[in-house]
Amino acid sequence: MNExxxxxxxxxxxxLTFYVGIVARLRREKSVKEGFNWRYFKTFEGEKPPRFVLQADQHLVNLFEAPVLFFAAGILAITLETVDIVMLTLAIFYVISRIWHAGITLTNNRLLWRARAFILSCWILLIMWLWLVYINF
Structure with missing residues (x-):
């Protein structure tokens, strides 16, 4: 298979990461236009912004946590020339699960569904890593 x-x-x-970053920025701007003190975003001290702003900001931070392991697995699979249909399929499903997670977080933010999406993405990521190790030994 082509790596x-x-x-x-x-x-x-x-x-997805850039999209959530843009959403976070637009939500910050909206909150400032609605009267929220813009100085908060300079030092992150004082009264917290509205929930819709925090949701986007926190989700952006989340995209720099577990997905780092996804990027590492993907880059390793390419470098070790071990990209196969299993690894590629898992990677695609991982991204789909993260899009699902982002969609929930940025809209209705229902905890049960958000947790399910997150846990699914973690399981997929774990399986990716186990598969990566397995096919290299």
Whole structure:
């Protein structure tokens, strides 16, 4: 299988991260236009912004946590030339689960569904790593 195909789910995760970053920025701007003190965003001290702003901000931070392990697995699979249909499928499902998680977090933020999406993404990521180790030994 062509290792370069792994770049597609990696790109998908990058695009999701930028999308959430844009949403976070737009929500901050909206809160300031509605009267929230812009100085909070300079030092992150004082009264917290509205919940809709915090949701986007916290989700953006979340995209720099577990997904780092996804990028590492993807880059290793490419470098070790071990991209196969299993690894590629897992990577695609990982990105889909993260999109699902982001969609829930940025809209209704229902805890049960958000937790399910997050746990699913963690299981997929764990299986990716186990598969990566397995096919390299």
């Amino acid at each position: 370069k195909l792994m770049l597609l789910p990696l790109l998908g995760q990058v695009l």
